[in-house]
Structures are given as structure tokens and as C-alpha cells.
Amino acid sequence: MFSVKGKNIIVTGASGVIGSAISVALAKNGARLALLGRSSKKLETSFEKISGFGNEHLQFQCDVLNVEALFKVNEEIKKKFKRVDVLINVAGGATKGASTKSEFLTAETPFKDSFFGVDLNDFSYTTELNFMGSVNPIKVFGELMAKQKSGNIVNISSMGAIQPLSKSPAYSAGKAAISNFTQWLAVHLSKVNIRVNAIAPGFILTEQNRFLLFDEKSGELTKRGKRIVDHTPQGKLGTPDDVISTIFWLLAEESSFITGITVPVDGGFSAYNGI
Numbered sequence: 001m002f003s004v005k006g007k008n009i010i011v012t013g014a015s016g017v018i019g020s021a022i023s024v025a026l027a028k029n030g031a032r033l034a035l036l037g038r039s040s041k042k043l044e045t046s047f048e049k050i051s052g053f054g055n056e057h058l059q060f061q062c063d064v065l066n067v068e069a070l071f072k073v074n075e076e077i078k079k080k081f082k083r084v085d086v087l088i089n090v091a092g093g094a095t096k097g098a099s100t101k102s103e104f105l106t107a108e109t110p111f112k113d114s115f116f117g118v119d120l121n122d123f124s125y126t127t128e129l130n131f132m133g134s135v136n137p138i139k140v141f142g143e144l145m146a147k148q149k150s151g152n153i154v155n156i157s158s159m160g161a162i163q164p165l166s167k168s169p170a171y172s173a174g175k176a177a178i179s180n181f182t183q184w185l186a187v188h189l190s191k192v193n194i195r196v197n198a199i200a201p202g203f204i205l206t207e208q209n210r211f212l213l214f215d216e217k218s219g220e221l222t223k224r225g226k227r228i229v230d231h232t233p234q235g236k237l238g239t240p241d242d243v244i245s246t247i248f249w250l251l252a253e254e255s256s257f258i259t260g261i262t263v264p265v266d267g268g269f270s271a272y273n274g275i
């Protein structure tokens, strides 16, 4: 069950922590991968991790917001792969400039720490990255799937899509947009045998956010880390591996009746209102 052997799979954001973990798991299980990442050095590291596993994999340094570059990559992939079975959109993330420093605007809050202090360019970039950063690859790589009359698309959303994360309005709005689009597209592509789903991870411990969640010296949770764990009924942070089982489940032929959903993988975070 749940075999990915022989599938041709494109992964964006493959140079990141979650994207790399997903890529390794798929490669280990016999898939042939095209990895996309923005930073060539990080992409090379991810590529090295999968190159020991059988197939002739591909790697492309490419910005997911650059549609022209994506079309060029698509030509290369089509030449080598001939068909594409799966697209996993992992590229995304939050930015500091699009976040508010304070959770609430009160009479005491400096305006610069509130929504009114947020840089609109950063706000726009962050929503674009987390929405168009998945829409663009779907538009470019999905056409072949539509012509093949078969395909499978998985977007990485966030629980911020279900309930906005405090201080992260642009990130949450971008992820809400991609979850919403996942449903729309699943309906639109249902007659050409393409399934479209999303995963909404909870707080996953990665090298990038470790310093926000754990105090470097004491190794104890920071104030924010503790708040997150306290709001997670399972009382822990997730790991990139927690996302992988859901990827295999959504890609499986055995899951052919599943389309148009966003699956929370969050230790119960989105089910808990904390009252």
C-alpha cells in the first residue's frame, strides 16, 4: 500500500527543512524527483541527500514567483521525465517585516509595533509567496497533468489558514488563500483525474525556528515556545517526519477518493480553543 515507486514528482521548497525531509522519504521509496529551491547551495545539499537513491533525479535553482523561470524548468522536466505524476508545493514562509511586533493595539502600543507599522511591500511579498508561490507552479507544471488526464497536487498550507496566527497576518492570509484555492482547484480538475489537497502543519521544529522556540543557553522553551506547546493538546512540537506520513497517504492510489481537503497535522492545535 501507499507506494510511490516509479512516480515522477516535483517538489518546490526542496532546499528547506520540510521539503528536504519529504524529498528524502520519497526518493528512498523509489520515486524520481525534480527538486526546486531558491538557494543553490541549500538545494545542492538536499540533492546530495537523495542522489544515493536509485533514480536519475533533477535539481533546479528557481524562484517560484518567477513564472518565466518556471516555464524554462518545465521544458527540462518534460524532456527528461516525459510525464509528471505529482507536484508538492512546499516553498513558502513568514517574513519579519510583514509581522506585527505586538499582538494587540492598545492605548499604550506604539503604532510602529501594530499593523500600522507593517511594511506593505513585505506584506504583499509574504501573501504572494504563500499564495502565488504555489499557484504559479500549478499553472506551469499542472498543464501536463491535465493533458495526461492524471495527476496529484499537494500544497503545504498552515494552521494559520484555519485560524490566523497572532502577529502573522500576511502569512496567515496567504496560507488561507492557498487552502481556499486547493478546494476550488480540486473541483475544477476533478473531471481530468487530478486530485488536489493540502496539509496544514502545526508548529514543526526546524533549524530556522529553533532559536525562537528554545533558549540557546538553557535549552528550555522560550516564552513563545511555551505558549505554543501549551496551546497544543499533545503538549509537544511537531517534526518534519510528522508531515511525511500524510504526504504518502495523500499520494496513494488507495486514496483516490480524497480531494479538496486541507489536513491539519498539528497535535490538536486547531481543535483547541484553550478555554
Ligand SMILES: NC(=O)c1ccc[n+]([C@@H]2O[C@H](COP(=O)([O-])OP(=O)(O)OC[C@H]3O[C@@H](n4cnc5c(N)ncnc54)[C@H](OP(=O)(O)O)[C@@H]3O)[C@@H](O)[C@H]2O)c1
Pocket (backbone or CB within 6 Å): 012, 013, 014, 015, 016, 017, 018, 019, 036, 037, 038, 039, 040, 042, 043, 062, 063, 064, 065, 090, 091, 092, 093, 094, 129, 133, 156, 157, 158, 159, 200, 201, 202, 203, 204, 205, 206, 208, 209
Ligand atoms: N516549520 C513550520 O513550523 C511550518 C508550519 C506550517 C507550515 N509550514 C510551511 O512549510 C513549508 C516549508 O517550511 P520549512 O519550515 O521547511 O521552512 P524552510 O526551511 O525555510 O523552507 C522554505 C522553503 O521555501 C523556499 N522558498 C522561499 N521563498 C522562495 C521563493 N521565492 N522561490 C522559491 N523557493 C522559495 C526556500 O528556499 P531557499 O531556502 O532556497 O531560499 C525553502 O526551500 C513552508 O511553506 C511553510 O510556510 C512550516
